[in-house]
Every structure is written in structure tokens, then in C-alpha cells.
Amino acid sequence: MNTVFDFAYGKQQISMDLSAADSVQVLQAAEMPVIADLKAYFYDACTKHAVKSQPLNQLVSIGDKVTVVISDITRFWMRQDKIVPLLVDFLVEECGVFPKDIAILVALGTHRAQTEDELRRLVTDEVYERISVTNHDCMAEDLVYVGTTSRGTEVRVNPLAVGRKVIVVGGTVHHLMAGYGGGRKNILPGICAKSTINQNHIHSLNPDLPESNPLIGLGKLARNPVNEDMDEAASLVGPVFGINLITDSASRHCHVICGHWQAAWRESCRIVEAAMGVPIDWPADMVVVSCGGFPRDISLYQGVKSLLNASRAVKNGGDVIFLAQCPEGGGAPEYFSWIEPLRKGTLDPDLRANFSIAGYIFYASVEASAKCTVHMLTDIAPEIIAPMQIRATNDLETLLSGVDFAGKRVYVMPYGGNTVPVPAKIGD
Secondary structure (H helix, E strand, O other): OOEEEEEEEEEEEEEEEOOOOOOEEOOOOOOOOOOOOOHHHHHHHHOOOOOOOHHHHHHHOOOOOOEEEOHHHHHHHHHHHHHHHHHHHHHHHHOOOOOHHHHEEEEOOOOOOOOOHHHHHHHOOOHHHHOEEEEOOOOOOOEEEEEOOOOOOOOEEEEHHHEEEEEEEEEEEOOOOOOOOOOHHHHHOEEOHHHHHHHHHHHHEOOOOOOOOOOOOOOOOOOOOHHHHHHHHHHHHHOOEEEEEEEEOOEEEEEEEEEEEEEHHHHHHHHHHHEEEEEEEOOOEEEEOOOOOOOOOOOOOHHHHHHHHHHOEEEEEEEEEEOOOOOOOOOOOOOHHHHHHHHHHOEEEHHHOOOOOHHHHHHHHHHHHHHHHHHHHHHOHHHHHHHHHHEOOOOOHHHHOOOOOOOOOEEEOOOOOHOOOOEEOOOO
């Protein structure tokens, strides 16, 4: 067996020799067939194969004002830039919608606004020149109240999602809090007020103990309060159609599931679980995990999902080698601001008092790194993340000098964000 592995790191490749290990097993999502003719597949998915929905061209027609909600550059791996032009053409040519009546809204949640270059990259230059493309602003004063969920979340959304026919376009993957990303998540948090987002996401914390809520987590939908609250919020907006993208580790489209915003997304979740949930028989002594390179490791905020997945596969007290370049550092501006409460021992009560998504991602990162020893190859300065119990360096030789593969059972995860270990046994 070849014991030299190449890993994506930012926009480059690095190699690692694992020949000293006792055993090496690669954990990777199952191969899925790549769509050969994306246009034909997409048109069929919107019409003949729409899930629990009329075809899109029977739901939208001439005179309608349409808002297409898409994800931001941190989700560029889903390659919605290949889908958006097809959708715009479909709306204009098959549904009769005037280009001036189509708005594309970038579901930023609490993320930073996209630059013009990034907007063009998300939708293509041709679409950008033809269709209005707008960044959502979670702090805008003109957000519209559309109702309150049964859990008390006051739902305020972008005005472009009110009084118009809304189509959500998203990539379906496992998600730390919501079970799966995509679908209703393009509404909440995607185009909601920051206050709405925080009211929803605080359900990520255990109401009784200083830890994450055991009801949330990767692949968990039933009884997950974050997911169920998102569903209710999305129903208050009532998207007319959903387009759900599933890609392989090379960002090639393997499935496009269209139809009812909830039913089609649920079907996409079933496909993702079958492809990306990888059973493991035992926890490893060591896991080597890469985010899969740029843009998956653009920041720790984005890349940490690979660490979280790896922590599911390593034994308590084991080692994780975490490869994430993170040229944008923490990513979300406030991500590293939670280090001070961590130092003071007040992270849990401070997060409950002033909840934010970035704060919870940080919180979950600390929970994961507490389970094992994390050796991280990154551009982030070591002293910044040392309080998180992460040993960081930007030099591979230095990192490897601090680990010993001899006699170890090792899992290799080349695309950590797309690979969710499913333990068959509990314990070490």
C-alpha cells in the first residue's frame, strides 16, 4: 500500500509519509457519478423530476417578481456559478420572467459582504451584467418581520424575500448545528436579521449544562431544535421552489434535486448521508485531516468543520494533524474575540449572554480540541490559537517533528469537511 499521501493545502499540495504507522485507512465519501450534461439534467430536475412540486415553469410565469437566494463565496465549492446561469435562462425562456424582475440575493447570514469580484464569481460575469445581484445585510434597518416561530424566534428577513416568489439554491452537506446545510438554511440564517439568527442558534447550547446541546449535531434532524426552528422560519417565507446541489470532493455536480423547498432538500439529505457518512469500526490513535484546500480552508471559521469531523474518528487523548492554511485567519471578525473569555474561564456563560454564530463555532472548536492533541499546519500565528489547545505552525517539518506515527493506527481524511465518520462502537 502506498504510504505517501498528498493533501490539498490552500492552493497547493503537500506530501506526508505515513510508512511508520501500524495501519493506515483512508476515510472518504463514496464515489458518486458526475453529471455529464448539466443543462439537460437541470432542466429535467426542474420539470419532470421535481420532488413533491409542480414543475418550476408552472409555478413562475410572466409578470412574476422572483428572488433567487444563493450562498456566498465560502460555499463556492458547490459551484452554484454553473447552476445560476441555467436557472436565469430557465426563468426567462421557459417561465417568461423579465430579467428586470429577477433579483439574486446572497445569503450572507452574519458573514461579510461580498466584493464585486466575488459576486461576479458567484453568478458569472454574464449574469452579473444582466441581473441585479445584492448582498444581504443582517443589520439593515429595512428587514421585514414575517412572524414568530413556536420557539419564540422573531423572524425578520430581507425585503427581497417578501411579496416575491423566492427560489432557494444551496449545497447540501452535513452541518454541525443544523444537521445538514442547505435548504431552509438559506432563509435562516441566510437572509435573516442578526437578532433572528442568534435566537435560533442559541439552541445549540445545552439548556442545563455548560456544553453543546446533545440534540444538535451532524446528520441530526429529528428533535434538533435548531433545525426545526429553521424549518418554521422558512415556512413563514414560503419559498416557491428549492434547488439542492450535491458535489463530490472535486466540486463536480453529482446530484441536483429540485422541487418543494423542504421535501427536495430532505431527499438531498438522504443522498448526502448515504455518500458522505463513513462507518468506522474503531477510533484511531491518530487522524490526518485536510479541509481539501481553498476555499474550504479559507479561514478557521470555515475549515474547523474538518477538525470537528476528525474528532469523531480519534480516540480520547489521541492526535489529530489538521491541515488548514486559513489565509483569512479566523474568518468571521469576532471569531478570535472569544479567546479572552476562554482564557478567563467564562466562555460558556459569556456565549449564553451574548450569543453569536462565530462564538458557537469557536465554542465547538474548543470542545473538539479538548478531546485530543491537535497539531495544525496553518498561516495563523501559533500564539493566537494556543489557548484553544491547538499546536500551530506554518512549517510542515516542524509539525511532523512533534508527532510519532510509529505503531499507530491512523485514519487519513483528505476531504475532512465532506467526510463524516460514523462510529460503530463507543469508547477507545
